[in-house]
Amino acid sequence: MNAIEASGLGKRFRRTWALRDCSLAIPAGHVVALVGPNGAGKTTLLHMTVGLTAPTAGAVTVLGGQPAGSPGALDRVAFVAQDAPLYKNLPAADMLHLARNLNRDWDQEYAEGRLDDLGIPLKRKVGKLSGGQQAQLALTVALARRPELLILDEPLAMLDPLARHDFMASVMAAVAEDGVSVVLSSHVLAELERVADYLIVLARGQVQMAGEVDELLAGHRVLTGPASETDDHMQRMSVVNCRRAGAQSHLLVRTATSADPVPPGWQPHDVGLEELVLAYLREPGASALPGPVAVHAGHSAGGPGHGRPA
Amino acid sequence: MTALTAPAVRGGRRPGPWTRLAWVTWRQHRFMLAGVAALLGGLSLYLLIMGLKIRSAYASVAACHPATSAGCETLASLNAGYHSTAQTLSGLLQVVPVLVGVFAGAPLLARELETGTFRFAWTQGCGRLRWATTKLTLLAAALTAAAWAFSVLFSWYYHPFFVEGLDGVLAPQLFDLRGVVYAAWTLAAFAIGTLAGTAIRRTVPAMAASLATWAGLDLATALFLRKHYEAPLISRGADAGLRNAWVVSQWFTGPDGQQASQNTIRAVMQQAPARVQESRDVSVPLAWLGQHHYTQWWSYQPQSRFWHFQYIEGGWLLALSLVLLTATVWLIRRRAA
Amino acid sequence: MTTLTAPAPPGIRRPAVPWARLAWVTWRQHRAGLAGVAALFAGLGLLLLVNGLAMRGSLASLGLNACHPVSAPRCATQLSIFDSDYAIWRNTVPALLQVLPALIGVFTGGPLLARELESGTFRFAWTQGAGRTRWVLAKLILLAVPVTGAAAAFSLLFSWWYQPFLAEGSSLMAPVIFDLSGGVFAAWALAGFAVGAFAGIAIRRIVPAMAAALAGWAGLAVTTALYLRPAYQAPLVARLVRQGQYLIPARSYVTSAWWISPDGRPMSSSAVSSLIQRLERQGLNPKAWVIQHHYGQGITYQPESRFWPFQLIEGGWLLALALILGAATVWLVRRRAA
Numbered sequence: 012m013n014a015i016e017a018s019g020l021g022k023r024f025r026r027t028w029a030l031r032d033c034s035l036a037i038p039a040g041h042v043v044a045l046v047g048p049n050g051a052g053k054t055t056l057l058h059m060t061v062g063l064t065a066p067t068a069g070a071v072t073v074l075g076g077q078p079a080g081s082p083g084a085l086d087r088v089a090f091v092a093q094d095a096p097l098y099k100n101l102p103a104a105d106m107l108h109l110a111r112n113l114n115r116d117w118d119q120e121y122a123e124g125r126l127d128d129l130g131i132p133l134k135r136k137v138g139k140l141s142g143g144q145q146a147q148l149a150l151t152v153a154l155a156r157r158p159e160l161l162i163l164d165e166p167l168a169m170l171d172p173l174a175r176h177d178f179m180a181s182v183m184a185a186v187a188e189d190g191v192s193v194v195l196s197s198h199v200l201a202e203l204e205r206v207a208d209y210l211i212v213l214a215r216g217q218v219q220m221a222g223e224v225d226e227l228l229a230g231h232r233v234l235t236g237p238a239s240e241t242d243d244h245m246q247r248m249s250v251v252n253c254r255r256a257g258a259q260s261h262l263l264v265r266t267a268t269s270a271d272p273v274p275p276g277w278q279p280h281d282v283g284l285e286e287l288v289l290a291y292l293r294e295p296g297a298s299a300l301p302g303p304v305a306v307h308a309g310h311s312a313g314g315p316g317h318g319r320p321a
Numbered sequence: 322m323t324a325l326t327a328p329a330v331r332g333g334r335r336p337g338p339w340t341r342l343a344w345v346t347w348r349q350h351r352f353m354l355a356g357v358a359a360l361l362g363g364l365s366l367y368l369l370i371m372g373l374k375i376r377s378a379y380a381s382v383a384a385c386h387p388a389t390s391a392g393c394e395t396l397a398s399l400n401a402g403y404h405s406t407a408q409t410l411s412g413l414l415q416v417v418p419v420l421v422g423v424f425a426g427a428p429l430l431a432r433e434l435e436t437g438t439f440r441f442a443w444t445q446g447c448g449r450l451r452w453a454t455t456k457l458t459l460l461a462a463a464l465t466a467a468a469w470a471f472s473v474l475f476s477w478y479y480h481p482f483f484v485e486g487l488d489g490v491l492a493p494q495l496f497d498l499r500g501v502v503y504a505a506w507t508l509a510a511f512a513i514g515t516l517a518g519t520a521i522r523r524t525v526p527a528m529a530a531s532l533a534t535w536a537g538l539d540l541a542t543a544l545f546l547r548k549h550y551e552a553p554l555i556s557r558g559a560d561a562g563l564r565n566a567w568v569v570s571q572w573f574t575g576p577d578g579q580q581a582s583q584n585t586i587r588a589v590m591q592q593a594p595a596r597v598q599e600s601r602d603v604s605v606p607l608a609w610l611g612q613h614h615y616t617q618w619w620s621y622q623p624q625s626r627f628w629h630f631q632y633i634e635g636g637w638l639l640a641l642s643l644v645l646l647t648a649t650v651w652l653i654r655r656r657a658a
Numbered sequence: 659m660t661t662l663t664a665p666a667p668p669g670i671r672r673p674a675v676p677w678a679r680l681a682w683v684t685w686r687q688h689r690a691g692l693a694g695v696a697a698l699f700a701g702l703g704l705l706l707l708v709n710g711l712a713m714r715g716s717l718a719s720l721g722l723n724a725c726h727p728v729s730a731p732r733c734a735t736q737l738s739i740f741d742s743d744y745a746i747w748r749n750t751v752p753a754l755l756q757v758l759p760a761l762i763g764v765f766t767g768g769p770l771l772a773r774e775l776e777s778g779t780f781r782f783a784w785t786q787g788a789g790r791t792r793w794v795l796a797k798l799i800l801l802a803v804p805v806t807g808a809a810a811a812f813s814l815l816f817s818w819w820y821q822p823f824l825a826e827g828s829s830l831m832a833p834v835i836f837d838l839s840g841g842v843f844a845a846w847a848l849a850g851f852a853v854g855a856f857a858g859i860a861i862r863r864i865v866p867a868m869a870a871a872l873a874g875w876a877g878l879a880v881t882t883a884l885y886l887r888p889a890y891q892a893p894l895v896a897r898l899v900r901q902g903q904y905l906i907p908a909r910s911y912v913t914s915a916w917w918i919s920p921d922g923r924p925m926s927s928s929a930v931s932s933l934i935q936r937l938e939r940q941g942l943n944p945k946a947w948v949i950q951h952h953y954g955q956g957i958t959y960q961p962e963s964r965f966w967p968f969q970l971i972e973g974g975w976l977l978a979l980a981l982i983l984g985a986a987t988v989w990l991v992r993r994r995a996a
Contacts, residue, residue, distance in 0.1 A: 061785045082674070085787050092781035098687070099777075100523075105686060112679035114787035149782075156787070356869060385938070396934060402914075412753050420872075428865045524864055525769045529694060532761075571742060583739050587721055590735050606735050 012075040014039040014160050014192040015060055019069035022055050029055040030216045033069070036301070037194070037209060039159075041223075042186055044207035045196040046288060051213040053196040054093060057164050060194075061090040074159055086115060089158035093165045095149035099138030103148055106137055110152045122155035129177070143174035150178065154185050161185070162194045167202050179206055200285050212288055219291055220299045224284060227299060231287055234262045236277035244274055251297045252290035263290045265299075342447060342455040350460065353425050357464065360417070361471050372478040375403050379481045404487055407479060411494050414475065418507040419535045421464055426514020427527040429456070430649070434522040434656075443653075453653045457515060457646055465508045472503035489565035490627045493543045500631035505638035510535050512645035519652045542634070550633045553620045558611070566621040576614035589615060675788040680796035688801060691766050698761070699808045703815050706751075710819040713744055717822055737826065748823050752834040755816070759843070759850035760875045762805055767854020768868035770797060771991070775862040794991045798984055802851055809847035813838055824909065831911035831960045831968070833883045840969035845976035850875050852983035859990045882972070888913060890971045893958040910959040918956040 013036050020033040030052040037043055045053050058064040059071050062080015070078070077084040097106055103126065111117040126133060129151075131144050140148065146166060153161060161182070167175045183206055185191050197203055210227060212220035220227065231251070234244075238260040241253060249265040263282065273279050291297050347354075378400050385393035430453075433439040443449040476499045482488055488495060497503060514531040521527040553569045575581040581589075590606065597609045607617060622630070685692075717723055720740055725733035771794070774780040784790045816838045824830065830839060837843060854871035861867040893913050896906050906912075917925045917933075925933075937947055960968075 063781060063784060082787075082789050085785065085789050088785070090781070090785040092778065092785075094778065096778040096780075096782050098779055098782075101686070109683055109686060110786065112683045113675065113783070113793070115673075115675055116787070352866070381935075398915075399930065416757070424865065424869055432865070525765065525773075525868075526690070528868070529765055583716075583720055583736075586739065587736055 012039045013037060014041070014043075015071065015073050015194065016076075017056075017060075017069065017071040020056070020059065020066050020071050021068035022052075022059060022064060023067040028067075028216055030059075030213075031068075033218050035211065035218065035221055037192075037211070037221075039074070039192045040190055041192060041209040042183075042207050043192070043194040043209040043211060044200070044203040045194055045211045045213065046200050046203070047198065047213035047219075048292065049198055052216045053198075053213055054164055056213065057090075057162055057194070057196060061085075061088055061162060063090075087159045088162060089153035089156045089160070090162045091149045091153050091164065091166060094169070095146045095166070097137045097145060097149055097152075100136060102134050102136050103131060103140070104133040106148065107133075107152065107155070110155070114156050116157045118155045118157055122151050125151045125154070125181070142169045143171060143177075146170055146174070146178060147181070150181060154181070154191075157189070158191060160192045160194070164196050165198070166195065167197060167199070175202060182206070200288055204284050210284070210288070212291060214292055215295065218300065219295075219297070220288070222299060222301050227287065228282060228284065230265055230267070230299075231263060231282045232266055233280040233282050233286070234264055234273065234277045235259060235280065236262075236274065240274070240276070244277075252294050254290075263287070339455065342452065343459055345452075346456045346459050350425075350429070353428075354460075354463065357421060357425065357467060360420070361467055364414070364417075365471060365474055368474050368478040371403075371406075372474075375400070375407075375478070375481050378403065379485070404482055407482060408488075408494070411475075411479070411498055414498055415494065415539075417471075418468065418503065418510045419532060419539075421468070421507050422510025422512075422514040422535055423528045423532050425460065425464060426511040427518045427531045428524050429460070429515055429518055430653070431518030431522060431524040431527040434519070435524055449653055450650065453650050457649065461508055461511055461642075461646065464511055465504045468507035469501070469504035472499055472501075475499060475503075486565055489567055490624050491567035491622055491630065493547070493567075496547070496627075496630070497539075497543070500628065501635035502631055502638070505635040505642070506539065508642045509538070509638045509645075512642040512649070513538075515649045516645045516652070519649050519656070547630065547634065548622070550630050551622070551626060553622050556619045556621065557616055558618075563619060563621060564624075566623045569620045569622060571617060571619050573610070574616050574618060581615060586610070586615070589613065675792060677792075677796065680788060680792060681800050683793075684797050684800045688766075688770070688797075691769075692801070692804060695762060695766060695805055695808060698758070699812045702755070702758075703812055706815055706819040709747060710821075713747075713819075713822050716740060716743065741826075744822075748820075748828070752816075752820070752838055755838055756834060756879070758809070758812075759846040760872055760879075762809070762847050763850030763852075763854035763871045763875050764868045765854075766801065766805060767851040767856075768858050768871045769864050770801070770855050770858050771987070772858035772862060772864045772867040775859070775994075776864055790991050791988060794988050798855060798987065802848055802980075802984075805851055806844045806848045810841065810844035813840070813843035816843070827909060829909045829911040830962055830965050831909075833887065836887070836965075836968070837883075840965065841973045842969050842976070845973040845980075846879075848980045849878070849976045849983075852980040852987070853878070856983045856987045856990075859987050859994065887968065887972065888960075890968050891960075891964060893960050895956055895958050897954045897956045906957070906959055907961045907963070910961045912957050912959045915955070915957045918954045920951060920953060 015035060015037040017033050017035045020030060020035075021028060022030045033052075033056060045056070047053050055064065059066050060073060060079050062084065065080075072078055073084050074087055077087070098109070101109065107119070107122050107126075111119060123133070126148070129144070129147050131140065131148060137145060137148065146169060150163075150166070153163075163182075166178060170178060179202070182193055182195070186193055195203055195207070208224050210220060210222065210224050211218060234248075236244075236259065238255050238258055241255070241260045241262065244250075244262065245253065248262070250262050251265060252263040254261045254263075263286075291299065382393065382397045382400065385396055430439075433442060442452055445452070479488075479495065479499070483490060490496065490499070497506065510531070513534050514527070517531040517534065518524070518527040521530060548569045556563060573581040573586055575585065589610065593606065593609055597606050610617070717740065720736040722733060722736050722740060725736065774783060783793055786793075817840075820828075820835065820839070828835065830836060837846065850871075853874045854867070857867040857870040857874060858864075861870055894906075895918065897918060917930045919925050
């Protein structure tokens, strides 16, 4: 089952397209990192997925074909918006009660237990809690709904490193216990590197990379060699990004397998996720998207497809 | 190796800080000021047009000769419609000061405190005191001046009715709208609003609180306080000074000089002859009562005290406003972010 | 390795979030507002109660209860004593109470949706399982009902309080009294609330929505009082029969007093003044001339018997307006993108 499916999704505000031609098929059961610079369209995409905004073009469905924003989708998808909006004048206990009354499924014990573990007093007004506590409360409310899909829009932006660690630990615990699919957006990849196993990179309103992290990492490597020989090899290899540092240049290349031949005098290195994403962000023309897959037969061969090399 | 930098050179001409703060105030509140201008402007236009019409109507009555002919009397009766419209209008205009207080004064600081933008505003170079005093002073001055100008226009509009003796200048509804008192009530509403906003820190409750406070203050003043600005004059029986005066109370005294209750008067009236009891003219039973040593007394404020009362009321409202505005600034200074 | 799925079949629909739950949500979020409305009506109601009892006591002690009809000359002295005490109440209280529907609209209706939109909490509320439509319907209906109920109860109390003045000769058809009696006051409160809620979703910011709600209500009220209400049924015309006397039913509300042309229609003030000036210039005696030419002095009035038909008309269209605005509010909520 696909957690999120989007085909040709686009959103236009007045005259600018915040998101264009977005086609995604995110499998369920993954922790998805949605990354991109500020203004790339992450929030727009997420808002369309939860039914807050209607798309200008295309369509998006969640959890196996449910239209985004439909009652069936609202039931099973939990969303925490940017800045974790909560009713600031209510005490935490009433906030929980409110969320319970607005949903069909609710696990009150889990919610109270979690708040207890985190040390968030139930009687205190939400507005008086610290930023980290408010974010944790918003996450608690979302998780207590027992969703199948959890969508978090820049949840870590307002948190200190310790709070971030606690937050991600909670998210991962929920994934481990209940098999929740999680989509996290952030403009800082380092935080998500350790937990994400599916990556989507949005830049300038379009999807630049989408795929499983393992496959993306296995399909790329960095070749380091003399700068003078760079141009020869650029024609023959599928080079995404070229970075020169003094007498050396570092080429980020796409490889089909790790057994691809390495030109003499060049050193291959594994590429880190952040380095990979940054390289793609610097090359607007490059993309790494899943190619078409065979629907029938047991095993489908897919992998990072070929975009236009730099 | 780092070298210490010289202090930054302050060169060039920069606008004085007050001008900048004035611009900030204008830019932040231009919609509110535009709204107040639109409201008062629209009403002023109406007053202007109607005022000219009324003056020409009364002028044509004055020019009509002979004055006691049926035709001229009919012309005069046509002006009754203008008067009743003017009275309704004066009732409606009572709400303008409180609208200013509720929509201009209360959200002014409450919104900043509620949305958290005060954390930006109060950490800028000019500091919170200067920011607050500039805002409050400029807006209070602008709103008070607009209200004063409007009340001058209203006085001009209502002038023919006073000349005809249709209303007393001390009548509560009209006293409120003229002279300096209208502007003073507007200023007081603004001050109440800003203090409520700073103290309550949430917009809608602050608006409700300032509405309730102003309404209470206004009613209390009109009903109880204003009568006592000066000791009322006492008059025995009808008096020239009573014409269009503001009657504070009236009572009867009996032959023994003591105050007679309603029941006593009623009992006495029942002994009167039928033609007295059934007379349509109220002065007939009063005359009969007078013959039997029952006197009617009036306690009233004469029209001549109009400006005196205006200055008293305007004065204490101004003092109250200054106290409230000072309290607002003090609260801002003290308020921990 | 992903495959695209076909759209999901409808399947079994689970029962929606029950209304009782949404009722709690509405109550918890707006209990301060409801308490404010209750306090306002209760306070004013208490005032009217105390004053009404005092008035009735005064009437009894003055013996005006036994004096029928009250407008007869016999009772004039007692009436003037009663008037000197209570005329100020009769004149000011109904005028002051006119603002109540506006207050309800501005303070209850305006911030209702505008606050969620301005603070961003709608991003929480609209992504919960209950969905937007139920959420907004719960808010609108569960706040409109108590507000309208409180207003209806208050207008009953007002009618009781105003009773003695009716006996004196005031008319129920007078605009400020008509507004507060019968069922129309509750309808105005409901309409005020609906205007406020609609302004909130349309404008999306609290203070401008409140200002717009106030302006909208004021425009509606003024238009109704000046133009609409006189037009529900054309006023009746009565000619002057004897000097100063008109044969009209008791407690009618006189809307205008003008001259009547020979064909029975009221003349406008400009027509009358131009006629008089023309006659004066020609040197004729206007009084004799108009009698000769069958002009009359007359009044136009609305009799009290039309009270309930007018109440039904006005209550009816106000209710329809409130429903339309409510539907428009729900539609805007459904359409509104984040």
